[in-house]
Amino acid sequence: MDKDNLAAFTTTTALIGSSILLWKKLFKPGLQLMYYELKEIPKFISLGKRMMHYIDAYNDIIGVFERTLKFHANKTMVVFEGRSYTFADANRISNQMANFFLMQGIKPNDVVALVISNSPEFIWIFLALRKIGAVPSLLNHSLQGKGLIHSIRICDPRMILVDTYKSIQKNVYNVKDEMKGIPIFAVNTEGDRDVIIEEPTWPLLNRLIEDASDEPISPEHRSSITHKDNTCYIYTSGTTGLPKAVNFYVLKSITLMSFVSPIMESSSNTIIYLALPLYHTSGLAFGLLHGLDSGAKIILKRKFTASKFWSDCCEHNVTFVPYIGEFCRYILAQPDYPHQKSHKVKIFCGNGLGRDIWQEFKERYRIPKIIELYGSTEGNCFLINLQNKIGAIGRLSPLMNMLRPNKMYLVKYDLDSAQPIRNENGRCIPVNEGEVGLLIGKCIPETDFQMYKNRKDLDEAKFIRNVFVEGDKYFNSGDLLYMDSDYFAYFSDRIGDTFRWKGENVSTLEVANVFRELDFINDANIYGVKFANYPGRVGMASLLFSSGKHHATDEQLAQMYEKCQKSLPSYAIPHFLRIQSDMNLTGTFKLQKRALQEEGFNPNLVCDPLYYISPTTKSYVPLTKDAYTQICIGKSKL
Template sequence: MLVFEGQSYTYADVDKISNRIANFLLSQGIKTNDVIVLVISNSPQFIWTFLALRKIGAIPSLVNHNLQGKGLIHSIFICEPCMIIIDNYETIQQNIYNVRDQLVNIPLFVVNTQEPTSQVTLKEPRWPLLDPLIKEASDEPISPDYRSSLTLYDKSCYIYTSGTTGLPKAVNVYILKSLSGSAFCSLIGNTSDDVIYLALPLYHTSGLIIGLFGAIESGATAVLKRKFSASKFWSDCCEYNVTHVPYIGEFCRYILTQPDYPHQKSHKVKTFYGNGLGRDIWQKFKEKYNIPKIIELYGSTEGNCFLVNLQDKVGAIGRLSPLMNMFRPNKMYLVKYDLDTVQPLRDKNGRCIQVDKGEVGLLIGKYIPEFDLQMYKSKKDLDSPKIIRNAFVEGDKYFNTGDLIYTDDDYFAYFSDRIGDTFRWKGENVSTLEVANVLRELDFISDANVYGVKIGNFSGRAGMASLLLSNGNHLTEEQLAKIYVQCKENLPSYAVPLFLRIQTIMDLTGTFKLKKISLQNEGFNPKIIHDPLFYIDHSSECYTPLTENIYLKILIGHSRL
C-alpha cells in the first residue's frame, strides 16, 4: 500500500499505472538504456514513473528538484538524456522555464503531482501534460524481454551528489547496489505488516534505496511525504501507525527541537534506521520518544564501504575489526592521512600506514575486481581523485571515502569528520564535529555548524561557529561567557572557535546536511554579514560583538585572538 496526501494506492494500482507509463514511453521510441531525466518531487508520480522506466530497461536520472540555473542545466545534460519529465509544482516549472532555451532539442513532459482533480497550469503552454496521454495507454504488463540483456553490472539509475563543494556529480547506481540496499531492509526485520515513513527525498540514495526499495522488497505500506516536517512528524506516526523510520543527517535533531507532542511516546515506531544521528543526541532522542531500536549505518552512493551498527551502540556506525576484515572480500582500513592533500600518508616503502585503536584515520575500502565499476557519469575522469593505488601491495586499488573514523577498544567505529571539513589551525587538525558537539551541549544552542575561515596572511584557518539558538537570535552577556567557558573546558586551545555567528535558520542540503561553503566564503566580515557576529576576548573571558574596527585590527594583527 502507498499512502500520500489522503490518497491510497495498492501495489496492484501502482503496477498498472506504471505499465501505462511504460507502454506510452515505448510508443515514443524509448528503449533499453535510454536516459530519462526526472525532476519530480516526492509523490506517487515519481514512484510509478521510476518503475515504468525500469520495466523497459530505461535509466532514470534523478535530478534534485530544488536545483536551478547552472546546477540544473549541468545535472540534466551530464547524463545525455533523450527525454525530460518534470513536476507541475510551480517552483519546478519556473526553474525549468528559466533555462528553457537550452532544452529546446529534448522532449519534455509535465506530470501532475498535485490534487488529482486540480486544474493544471503550465508555465509554458507548449509543454505537453503527461496525465491524459497515460490514461489512453494500455496497462498491459511489460514483457521481461525489454530487460533480458541487463545484468547486475548495468545501471539502475543516476543519483547526484549534493554539490556542497561544486556542481553535482552524477553517480552510476548499478542494479547490484540497488538490490543490496533494498535487501538490507529485510535484514533489519522489515515485513509486509510494517508501515514505513518516507519523508526523505526520493532523488537521494537514502530515500530511494533504503526507503522506497526497502518498502517494496518487504511489501510494507509506505507513507510518502512530499517533504519532511518536524512539527508534523509524531502526529503522522500516530495517525498512520508507522513502525519504521529511515533518517539522515539532521532529521532527528530537528524533531528534538519541536514542542512536546501528547502522544510522542505512545506510538508504534519500532526502529529508526539511517545515517548521521549525532552521538550527542542519540540517547536523549531514544529516551524522550521511547524508540526501541536505532540502527545507524555508514555508506555512500558511489563508495564501496558499508558499515552498520545492529547492536544499538550509542554513536557507533558499525564495527571495523581485523577479524571481520579476514572474512570481508572488500576489506576496509583506517590509515594515517595528509589533511592538505586529502590522501593517505605513506611509509618508507610507499605503503599506507594503519592507525591504532582510538586514533582517527582515513577510511579506505578495497575494490574487488569484478565490482570495480565506473563511479561517475562524465566525459572527464572524475573517478581518479577517489582512487588509492598500491596501498598495501603493488597493484591493489582502494576507494578513498574522505571520511575520518576511529574505533574504540571493542572495534566499534565512530564518525569523526569529513576530511574536507576538518581544518588546520596552529599546526593542529580541528574536527568540526567535535567542536559542534561541545557547543550543542549548551541548552540555549539548538544547533552548531563549525568551519574554518581565513584571517589575512595567517596560515591555516581559524575556527568559526554558526549557531542556531533555541529561542530567538539574541545572546546575553552571560550566555556568551558560558560559551567561552564551555569551549575552554572541553576543547583543546587550538580548537576553540575564534568567531561566532548567530543565524535564525541553518542552510541545509536536500539530504539534511549542513552547508559550509558559503559560510566559509563570507568569513567573519561584518561588512557583508548582517547576522550578529562575535569574536573571542580572552581578557574578559567572553565572546564580544565584532565591529568593523575590530575586524580590521584582526586582519592586520593588532588584535590578539
C-alpha cells in the same frame, strides 16, 4: 606468620593478582569481542546467502517487485496526501506510463531526467522506466541555474519530466532555453488540484497516459539488462564543483534489496514513514526499494515537517523510520506531542545521528532500536551498527575484515592533500585504537565498476593504489573515523573540499564560482565551520573584493544574497561572510582554509568584517558581537 606461610601467602596473592590482570587485560576483552562476533557473524552469513540468491534470481529490481505483487496485489503500497494506492494500482499505472514511453521511442538504457518531488508519480515513473529497461536520472529538485543545467546535460537524457509543483517548475522554466531539442513533459503530483503549467508547450503526462494501454510490459524489453547496467543515476556533490552523476548499478540495487528487509526485521506488516527525498540514496534504498521487496506500506511525505512527525506516526501506526541526523535533531527540538510515546515505531535507521542527542532521542521517544549506518552512493565502504551502541556507525573488527571481500581500514592521512600518509616503504599506515584515520575500502574485480557517468578522470581521483601490497587498489572515502577498544567505529569528520550541512554534501568550488560571477568579487574561499551542537558544518565564504575595499556596501550584500538564492540550493548558501584584504595561499597555490575554519565567525577572534543571514530581514547584515551572542545562546537560529 612463619616464613613458609608468608611465602605461600605471597605466592597466592601474586597468582590472584596475575589472574585478575589476565582477566582484565586478556580474557575479558577477548570474551567481550567474541560476544560481538558471535552476534554479528551468523547474521552476516545469512545475509550473504540471501544476497547471492537475489543476484542469481533477479536481473533487475522489477523482478523483485513482480514477486511481491503476486503475494500482495491488493495490499496498500503508498499513502500520500490523502490518496492510497495498492500494489496492483502501482503496477497498472506504471504499465500505462511504460507503454507511453515506448510510444515515445524510449529504449533500454535510454535516460529520462526526473525533476520531481516525493510523490506517487515519482514511483510510477521510476517503475515504468525500469520495466522497459530505461534509466531514470534522479535530479535534486532544489537545483537551480548552472547546477541544474549541468545535471541535466551530463546524463544525456532523451526526455525531461518536470513536477508541476510551482518552485520546481519555475527552476526548470528559467533554464528551458538551454534544453532545446529535449522533449519536456509536466507531471502533476498534486492530485485533483488545478495546476498551472508556466510553459504551454510542455504536455501534461497525466493526461497523456489516460488513454495508454495498461497491458503488462514484456520482459523482452529488459532482457538485455545485466547487473553492470544502471538502475538509475543518483547525483552527489564533490570536489570538482558541480553535481556528479553516479552510476547506481543494478547489482548495487539488488544487493540493497536483499539485505535491507532482514536487517530492518521487515515484513509486509511493516509501515515505513518516508520523508527523505526519493532522489537521495537513503530515501530510495531504505524507503522505496525496501517497500518493493518486503511488501511494506509506505507513508510518503512530499517533504519532512518536524512538527507533524509524531502525529503522522501515530495516525498511520508507523513502525519503521529512515532518517538523516538532522531529521532527529529537528524532531527533538519540537514541543512534546500528547501521544508521542504511544507510537508503534520499532526502528529508526539512517546516518548522522549525533552522539550528543542519541540517548536523549532514544529515551524521550522510547525508541526500541536505532540502526546507524555508514555508506556513500558511489563508494564501496559500508558499515552498520546492529548493536544499539550509542554513537557508533558499525564495527571494523579484524575477524569481520577477514570474512569481508572488500576489506576496510583506517589509515593515517594528510589533512591538506586528503591522501594517506606513506611509510618508508611507500605503504599506508593503519591507525591505532582511538586515533582518527581515513577510511579506505578494497576494490574487488566483481564490483569494480565505473563510478561516475562518462568521467573516468573523476573515478581515478577517488582511488589509492599500492596501499599495503604492490598492485592493490582502494577507494578513498574522504571520511575520517576512529575506533574504540571493541572495534566500534565512530564518524569524526570529512576532509577535502566538501563539507556536509543539513544532510547534503556542499561543494566549495560550486559555491565559490557563484560568488566569482559578481563583478565586485575577485576571489572566494568557501569552507564549513563547526559550531555549537549543530551537526555537520555551516557554510562560510571568505571574500576578496576586486576594488580592494575591506567592507561590503548594503547594495553588495543584497546582490550576494540574491545571487545565492537564484543559483544555489538552500543548504549550499553560506550563512556567514568574511571580507579579507588578502587571500592566503599554500605552496601549491591553493586557498588555505584551516586557519579560517578555526576562527570561524567569532567577532572576538576575527578582525575582518563579518556578515550573516539575518532570520528577520532574510539578507546579509553585519555580524555584531551582540548578534553573535544571540546565535550562541540559540535565540537567533541558523
